[in-house]
Amino acid sequence: MPMSTADKIPPIVETERAGLLLTGGGARAAYQVGVLEAIADLRKACGAQDTGNPFPIITGTSAGAINAAALACGADDFDAAVRRIVSVWKNFRADQVYRSDSLSVMRSGARWLTLLSIGWVVAKWRRVRPRSLLDNSPLSELLEKMVPLERLPELIQQGHIQALAITASSYSSGEHVTFFEGASHLKPWVRSQRFGVRGRITIEHLLASSAIPFVFPAMPLQLEGRAEYFGDGSMRQSAPIAGAIHLGSRRVLVVGAGRMNEPKGNAAPQTVNHYPSLAQIAGHALANIFLDALAVDVERMRRINRTLSLIPLDAQHSSPLRPIELLVISPSKRLDEMAARHIALLPVAVRTMLGGLGVSSQASDVKGAALASYLLFESGYTQELMALGYADALAQSDEVRNFFGWYQPPEPFEREA
Numbered sequence: 001m002p003m004s005t006a007d008k009i010p011p012i013v014e015t016e017r018a019g020l021l022l023t024g025g026g027a028r029a030a031y032q033v034g035v036l037e038a039i040a041d042l043r044k045a046c047g048a049q050d051t052g053n054p055f056p057i058i059t060g061t062s063a064g065a066i067n068a069a070a071l072a073c074g075a076d077d078f079d080a081a082v083r084r085i086v087s088v089w090k091n092f093r094a095d096q097v098y099r100s101d102s103l104s105v106m107r108s109g110a111r112w113l114t115l116l117s118i119g120w121v122v123a124k125w126r127r128v129r130p131r132s133l134l135d136n137s138p139l140s141e142l143l144e145k146m147v148p149l150e151r152l153p154e155l156i157q158q159g160h161i162q163a164l165a166i167t168a169s170s171y172s173s174g175e176h177v178t179f180f181e182g183a184s185h186l187k188p189w190v191r192s193q194r195f196g197v198r199g200r201i202t203i204e205h206l207l208a209s210s211a212i213p214f215v216f217p218a219m220p221l222q223l224e225g226r227a228e229y230f231g232d233g234s235m236r237q238s239a240p241i242a243g244a245i246h247l248g249s250r251r252v253l254v255v256g257a258g259r260m261n262e263p264k265g266n267a268a269p270q271t272v273n274h275y276p277s278l279a280q281i282a283g284h285a286l287a288n289i290f291l292d293a294l295a296v297d298v299e300r301m302r303r304i305n306r307t308l309s310l311i312p313l314d315a316q317h318s319s320p321l322r323p324i325e326l327l328v329i330s331p332s333k334r335l336d337e338m339a340a341r342h343i344a345l346l347p348v349a350v351r352t353m354l355g356g357l358g359v360s361s362q363a364s365d366v367k368g369a370a371l372a373s374y375l376l377f378e379s380g381y382t383q384e385l386m387a388l389g390y391a392d393a394l395a396q397s398d399e400v401r402n403f404f405g406w407y408q409p410p411e412p413f414e415r416e417a
Helices: 026-045 063-072 078-090 102-118 120-126 138-146 149-157 203-209 242-246 278-309 313-317 335-340 348-357 369-373 379-395 397-404
Strands: 018-022 057-061 163-170 176-182 189-191 194-198 219-223 226-232 251-255 325-329
Touching: 018 063, 018 242, 026 063, 026 078, 026 251, 026 369, 026 379, 026 397, 057 063, 057 242, 063 078, 063 138, 063 149, 063 163, 063 203, 078 138, 078 379, 102 348, 138 203, 149 176, 163 203, 163 219, 163 242, 176 242, 194 242, 203 219, 203 226, 278 325, 278 348, 278 369, 325 379, 325 397, 335 369, 335 379, 348 369, 379 397
Parallel strands: 018 057, 018 251, 057 163, 176 194, 251 325
Antiparallel strands: 163 176, 163 226, 189 194, 219 226
């Protein structure tokens, strides 16, 4: 069963606009697409497909920012937007995201790893400043086709969507920034080490938000009249749900890219004491970036909801705090174990480079597979993640229907092939 449930809240906020939060995780974001596909099918089966965009407020981080932007730019036809996103992820190839030929990998990743081993002295002597393991320049071309951002201002003006928010983390200042484009009444906000900024969302914002640290290069963005370099929005993201709340959501659907409560896994006892490979350490670090903050934020929100439920309604109205209805859908299986079965699909040059870090191509060996799970932009893996997301969402169909108020019993339906 999926590892989440819906939090029930008092009826005083049931009419508030629904928000959607799509979190980060590189190729793991394919799971989100399966969830969205299931919601679109369930919506149609309940006869609610003519009620407009179910998510007036859409927020995204990292690869989730790309899915969020693509969904927002099709807000006038939710079903069609979901189908377009599904088509991209169902047919994904790694070379659509990063250069995977041998020469390109040698220019980026191999040189970067070599300089790590040779030392900073040689790097300084050669004046070489490697930027990332992989060159993600092909992603720009994909985003131009997948995310028609030029449509967004008109869709906002017509009322199809209230706001799109994309988060990124500044390497220059250490601040966590939520860039949003939305209705005129929405205001920026400031909190400790994080704030919201109004402005036009661009392809550069999506590239910055999805720039996995060390793996993809940072992107320069203009902020308050100066250029700062930004990386993946999941870094230093202490309150992932906050952006949707600041933009007016009191009901938020959160789609994660990892289990909210990870089990210990299937590591054999005799391998536990082996020193971890670089790939294992990197995978552990990325899990901390992409998964831990969301679990903590969800727990915090639920604790606040429980506290507010003990306060009389008249006292609640006099307080700035409001209960937030959360519906969390996250993978019911370990995605790194799924990734281990598909590592052989990676381009040879990338697989060779990751092998040097300790990523095994044997499906039975999951050590280091967590790192590969973020880079496996190959259809065999993404389709399996989409199928899992679809199944997990349908397993919570009652909660989904209650969240949106789709009370008509759904007609029988099957997922399209």
